[in-house]
Amino acid sequence: MAVDRRQFLKVAGISTLLGIGGKTAFEILSPGRLEASSQKIPLTTGKRWAMVIDTHKMDEGLIEKCIEACHREHNVPNLDSQKEEVKWLWKEDYHHTFPNQQHRFTMHDIIHKIVPVMCNHCSNPPCCRVCPTQSTWQRDDGIIMMDPHRCIGCRFCMAACPFGARSFNWGDPRRVMTDDSLKESNPDFPQNPEYPTRCKGVVEKCNFCAERLAKGLEPKCVEVANDKKEAAMIFGDLADPESEVRTILNERYSIRRKPELGTEPNLYFLI
Amino acid sequence: MYDGGKIIVGLLICLGFFLSPFFYNAGKAAKVPNPQLTEIAKEAQTCVMSKDYMTTSHFTLLDKWRNTVVRDGERYFKGENGKIYYKSLQMTCLKCHANKSKFCDQCHNYMDVNPYCWDCHIEPKESE
Numbered sequence: 001m002a003v004d005r006r007q008f009l010k011v012a013g014i015s016t017l018l019g020i021g022g023k024t025a026f027e028i029l030s031p032g033r034l035e036a037s038s039q040k041i042p043l044t045t046g047k048r049w050a051m052v053i054d055t056h057k058m059d060e061g062l063i064e065k066c067i068e069a070c071h072r073e074h075n076v077p078n079l080d081s082q083k084e085e086v087k088w089l090w091k092e093d094y095h096h097t098f099p100n101q102q103h104r105f106t107m108h109d110i111i112h113k114i115v116p117v118m119c120n121h122c123s124n125p126p127c128c129r130v131c132p133t134q135s136t137w138q139r140d141d142g143i144i145m146m147d148p149h150r151c152i153g154c155r156f157c158m159a160a161c162p163f164g165a166r167s168f169n170w171g172d173p174r175r176v177m178t179d180d181s182l183k184e185s186n187p188d189f190p191q192n193p194e195y196p197t198r199c200k201g202v203v204e205k206c207n208f209c210a211e212r213l214a215k216g217l218e219p220k221c222v223e224v225a226n227d228k229k230e231a232a233m234i235f236g237d238l239a240d241p242e243s244e245v246r247t248i249l250n251e252r253y254s255i256r257r258k259p260e261l262g263t264e265p266n267l268y269f270l271i
Numbered sequence: 272m273y274d275g276g277k278i279i280v281g282l283l284i285c286l287g288f289f290l291s292p293f294f295y296n297a298g299k300a301a302k303v304p305n306p307q308l309t310e311i312a313k314e315a316q317t318c319v320m321s322k323d324y325m326t327t328s329h330f331t332l333l334d335k336w337r338n339t340v341v342r343d344g345e346r347y348f349k350g351e352n353g354k355i356y357y358k359s360l361q362m363t364c365l366k367c368h369a370n371k372s373k374f375c376d377q378c379h380n381y382m383d384v385n386p387y388c389w390d391c392h393i394e395p396k397e398s399e
Contacts, residue, residue, distance in 0.1 A: 075393075139344065147341045148391065172390075190393055194362055199390035214346050 047141040048239040049208055050266040051222070052248050055094075055115050057232035058225065063091045063116045065228065066221040073209075073220045075190040075197045077173045079182065086167040086198075088206040089118045089221055098269075101255055110271065116221070116233075119144060119165040119206040120257060120265030127157035127166065136203075142238075142266060143208045153201035162261050165205050172200040238266070304377040312367040319350040319363075330386070333360060361392045369395040 003011075070089040071078070079085050094113045095102055102111060121144050128137050128144065135150035136157050158166045174197055176186040190197050195211065198204050209219035217223070218235050225232040236245035245268075254268040272278065312318075318325045320332060336358040339345045348356045357363050368374045371394050379386065 137342075145341070149337060149341065193393055194359075196361060196391040196393060199387070210344070214344060 046239060047237045048266075049121065049142050049213070050236065050238045050245050050268065051208075051219070052234040052236075052245050052254065052268045052270060053116060054232050054234075054270045055113060056270065057229045058114075058116055060091065060114045062225060062228055062232065063114060066116060066224045066233075067091065069220050069224040070206075072191040073195065074207075075173070075192055075195055076204075077176045077182070077189055077197075078185045079176070080185055084170045086169065086173065086204060088167075088204070089116060091115065092117050097257060098255060100258065100260060115269060117163070117165075117257070118221075118267070119208070120163055120263070120267045121206075121208055123264035123266060124262060126160040126162070126263060130156040130160045132156065139210075143210055143213075144205075145207060145210060146204060148198055148202045148204065151202040153203065155203060157203055162258055162263065163265075166203050167205065168203050169198050169200055173197050301381065304381040306375075306377045307370055307373040309367065309370050309374075311369070315367055317350075317352050318367075319348060319356050321351060333364075333388075336360070360388060365395045370397060371395060372397060 067087075067089050070076070071087075074088060076086050076088055091114050093111075094115060095111050097115050097117055121142055123142065125136075125138055125144050128134075131137070132154060133150045133152055135147050135152070137145060137147075139145050153168070155168055158168060174189075176182040176189050209217070212219060218226075222233045222235045231248075234244050234248055236243040238245060240246065248270070249268060252270045254270050256265040256268060259265075325332070336348065337360075340358050346358055348358045350356055365371065
């Protein structure tokens with residue numbers, strides 16, 4: 001049966017309409033999406049999470065509050081030993097944080113300023129490239145996640161990370177519950193019954209509070225910092241040009257840690 | 272056979288030694304596991320899947336949950352009854368089955384399996 005031009009255009013037109021209708025219907029009726037929206041899950045597709053830290057507003061006391069809140073939220077033990085310490089969020093002075101962004105005559109106040117540091121959730125993460133089990137990987141929304149189930153404790157990621165953002169569990173973190181010397185500094189460990197601890201032999205680090213983002217909450221440190229000082233830490237989506245993070249980066253001068261290494265950190269510091 | 276008597280006696284002793292666990296436990300049936308439900312679990316009447324599936328394959332489900340939650344960020348599960356559950360061992364499973372020693376451990380001990388879930392995931396505090 002021969003199809004003339006007119007018939008072909010009719011069929012093509014109708015199928016195009018159906019195609020569009022079909023896709024729309026699919027998106028509306030697709031149970032996954034509906035369920036997600038009914039549960040208020042922020043669909044992170046297309047998002048690019050980043051954090052802006054205002055170093056003028058973050059004083060040492062506030063940073064310590066954020067650290068404590070973060071470590072309580074994620075059951076991070078206080079091990080009182082530099083070799084064994086586990087840290088997700090910690091404080092560091094400017095000249096250690098930004099070694100190549102200073103000179104002999106940089107203002108004294110800046111050089112000795114204390115800033116909060118954590119995993120940079122780099123866009124070009126060296127840790128993920130070296131992980132032999134894909135235990136750490138980059139999510140579509142930019143978060144560098146850890147899957148402790150898969151971690152074999154090889155510590156390649158710790159060697160690869162130029163920011164020291166990763167900690168190794170040299171022993172079972174739960175020893176702080178029984179060890180007499182550690183009991184005192186960890187009175188109510190594990191503090192958050194809704195989050196697991198880790199076990200001996202795995203690496204851990206900041207996860208940008210992925211579990212809180214899934215509930216539509218901001219990361220814990222951001223919540224605590226902003227509670228005390230408005231806009232001290234700003235968390236948001238870099239992919240959205242209208243977002244608060246993009247607006248502030250457009251208005252204020254910002255720096256990142258060790259930009260010369262090309263890891264493209266997603267933590268921005270307002271100086 | 273030189274020293275046949277000694278060899279045979281020796282063999283019998285060895286045989287007796289190897290079989291001793293059977294003699295020791297003969298006639299004693301191991302305690303059949305009897306998992307207990309908490310009041311909350313009884314009230315809910317149904318788990319996320321049918322009882323049969325959960326009995327035989329809860330570990331398959333948990334494995335799927337952990338992979339989809341951690342790796343894909345999919346945190347909700349639609350149960351057989353159409354209800355939507357938050358996929359979490361610590362927060363969903365153990366909220367109902369808060370009696371780990373009388374629920375989980377019953378069969379795990381009987382079957383001599385040692386799941387390492389509890390190395391990291393926090394067990395509920397039991398009242399006794």
